[in-house]
Amino acid sequence: MAGHSKWANIKHKKAATDAKRGKIWTRLIKEITVAARMGGGELASNPRLRLAVDKAADANMPKDNVQRAITRGTGGEDGASYEEVRYEGYGIGGAAIIVDCMTDNRVRTVAEVRHAFNKHGGNMGTEGSVAFMFKHCGQFLFAPGVNEDKLMEAALESGAEDVVADDEGGFEVICEPNDFAGVKDALEAAGFKAEVAEIIMKPATETSFTGDDAVKMQKLLDALENLDDVQEIYTNAVIED
Numbered sequence: 001m002a003g004h005s006k007w008a009n010i011k012h013k014k015a016a017t018d019a020k021r022g023k024i025w026t027r028l029i030k031e032i033t034v035a036a037r038m039g040g041g042e043l044a045s046n047p048r049l050r051l052a053v054d055k056a057a058d059a060n061m062p063k064d065n066v067q068r069a070i071t072r073g074t075g076g077e078d079g080a081s082y083e084e085v086r087y088e089g090y091g092i093g094g095a096a097i098i099v100d101c102m103t104d105n106r107v108r109t110v111a112e113v114r115h116a117f118n119k120h121g122g123n124m125g126t127e128g129s130v131a132f133m134f135k136h137c138g139q140f141l142f143a144p145g146v147n148e149d150k151l152m153e154a155a156l157e158s159g160a161e162d163v164v165a166d167d168e169g170g171f172e173v174i175c176e177p178n179d180f181a182g183v184k185d186a187l188e189a190a191g192f193k194a195e196v197a198e199i200i201m202k203p204a205t206e207t208s209f210t211g212d213d214a215v216k217m218q219k220l221l222d223a224l225e226n227l228d229d230v231q232e233i234y235t236n237a238v239i240e241d
Contacts, residue, residue: 024059028052028059028069029065030102030231032049032056032069032070033072033073033082034073034082034102035049035073036049036071036074037073047178047181050181055198083102083106085101085109086127086131088127088129088130088131089117089130090117090123090129092122092209092213092220093209095207096130096134097122097130097234097235098131098233098234098235099113099233100233101113101229102229102231109229113224113229116224116227117220120223121216131201133203133204134202134203134204135204136177136201137161137175137177137200137202138175138180138183138198139172139174139196139198139199139200140172140173140174140184140187140196141196142171142172142195144168146171148165148171151171158175158185158187159179159186160174160179160183161176173187177199180199201234203234204236205236209239210240214240221233
């Protein structure tokens, strides 16, 4: 993560999220519905559902909306039946991109994703073409100013895999996906509230973009982000300010 402004990127992402809160809610409702359908409606026994509900709370989604999505997922209400599908591809300069979607129509979704890639200088790859460059893990990001020794102690005692400092004085805690809920609880109990806490596909290496290439890469990522069926986008591209 060294070499670029992670905290500027986080602020940009939060601002973008705030600007499209209605769309964020739609995505979270899909995630809550699918998580409840797959693992049941109890937060204590369904870590994926708990993470989705926590994200909904962070996005200020009304509790009634959350409960309706859980009810729909567990069979209490009729609604669209979503399935998860992942597409992989390449951006400017061969940068790796993973696009996770939830859809009720695969034909529509793959056509829209392929069109976005092609229109903005990228191209879709085959299944597995870039996923090997990413690690599925839990990630917690802490802003500069956190007590390193205490965070390190709390993180490692909680079962986290690693704690990494960046050039700006911030910290990243990494854990196995299945350990995410336990690590999150332990860190918060020790007084550490992450700026970002999520389960992600983390790139093994990153590629920085500046100038025209950065503009082109951002346009491609924005085009993918704006598709209704897209839930998450992961890339090894870093857009420099």
